[in-house]
Amino acid sequence: MHVSTLTLNDGNKVPWIAFGTGTALYRQDVRHPVSLAIQSGFNHLDGAQEYENEEFLDAAIVASGKPRSELYITTKLGTLQAGATPKSALEESLRKLQLNHIDLYLIHHPKSHVGRLKEVWKGMEETKNAGLTKSIGVSNFTPDNLREILEDATIPPAVNQLEVHPYLLNALQLNLALHKQYNIVTSSYGALSPLVRGEGGPLDPVVENIRARLERTRGTPVSGGQVLLKFLQQKNILVVTTSSKAQRMDEYLDTENIPDLIPEEIQEIEAAGAKLHRRFFPRCWPPE
Numbered sequence: 001m002h003v004s005t006l007t008l009n010d011g012n013k014v015p016w017i018a019f020g021t022g023t024a025l026y027r028q029d030v031r032h033p034v035s036l037a038i039q040s041g042f043n044h045l046d047g048a049q050e051y052e053n054e055e056f057l058d059a060a061i062v063a064s065g066k067p068r069s070e071l072y073i074t075t076k077l078g079t080l081q082a083g084a085t086p087k088s089a090l091e092e093s094l095r096k097l098q099l100n101h102i103d104l105y106l107i108h109h110p111k112s113h114v115g116r117l118k119e120v121w122k123g124m125e126e127t128k129n130a131g132l133t134k135s136i137g138v139s140n141f142t143p144d145n146l147r148e149i150l151e152d153a154t155i156p157p158a159v160n161q162l163e164v165h166p167y168l169l170n171a172l173q174l175n176l177a178l179h180k181q182y183n184i185v186t187s188s189y190g191a192l193s194p195l196v197r198g199e200g201g202p203l204d205p206v207v208e209n210i211r212a213r214l215e216r217t218r219g220t221p222v223s224g225g226q227v228l229l230k231f232l233q234q235k236n237i238l239v240v241t242t243s244s245k246a247q248r249m250d251e252y253l254d255t256e257n258i259p260d261l262i263p264e265e266i267q268e269i270e271a272a273g274a275k276l277h278r279r280f281f282p283r284c285w286p287p288e
């Protein structure tokens with residue numbers, strides 16, 4: 001299974017789709033779903049200290065038999081305990097993951113580090129300079145949060161992971177413009193929300209028409225979810241998704257093989273998305 005890559009602003013490459021171990025897998029023994037995901041062909045695993053399951057991720061990686069060099073591992077810095085630094089927190093994650101480095105380390109939430117974002121970003125830079133991670137980035141950062149750390153950064157964030165889907169594209173315009181300016185890769189969670197958490201919205205008929213057109217062109221089944229994932233892939237947006245089912249994991253990865261959406265279809269999705277503003281993960285994002 002081929003998984004294409006995006007190039008980060010530090011020159012490293014990242015597989016465009018990741019298997020997430022948060023949401024439904026929070027505090028769970030993730031060995032089974034992560035093993036299934038690796039077997040399906042996922043080579044990018046997205047974890048976090050806050051998910052409290054990093055040690056199970058290690059067991060799944062070992063059981064997969066995949067060489068470390070073939071896997072891309074992301075984890076995220078949570079709330080810092082007294083006396084801890086991003087480096088000491090990552091060293092603790094590495095112990096749980098049984099790895100000597102990860103590929104991408106993100107600040108999970110700006111709200112966990114209010115008043116000390118610059119200091120925490122310096123600590124993130126230290127983790128990259130020490131070789132504990134190949135790339136560093138952020139998650140749930142607003143344009144103001146990004147500008148704050150960019151003022152003093154010697155290494156700009158490579159990624160900002162946010163809730164991204166067509167119902168939020170308008171609200172994210174400033175974020176996306178700043179990402180473009182600094183060559184920051186936008187990473188999306190909640191990508192499938194319009195279909196799986198917000199059914200009945202203006203996107204549904206548009207996605208269904210495109211799905212049917214792609215299925216006719218291809219001659220084999222295409223799902224609505226694949227249409228949303230392809231839309232993001234064509235915009236060079238990294239997707240972090242998840243599933244408990246092997247068949248759906250195969251479907252997500254198969255997005256790579258479906259025909260491209262034509263420019264008119266991209267515009268139709270954007271126009272339908274602009275008709276509704278919906279955020280499905282309000283706790284992860286600073287209130288507007």
Ligand code: NDP
Pocket residue numbers: 019020021022023024046047108139140161162188189190191192193196225240241242243244245248281284
């Ligand atoms: P998605 O929006 O991609 O949704 C995936 C979920 O949709 C799965 O639970 C899956 O269920 C379900 N699903 C997919 N297709 C269908 C369908 N056709 N019908 C019904 N249900 C369907 O991903 P999430 O946002 O849930 O999370 C992905 C990852 O993103 C998390 O695991 C985490 O790693 C990360 N994340 C990061 C956050 C942050 O603050 N940085 C916040 C939230 C998430 P099923 O198991 O049945 O296939």
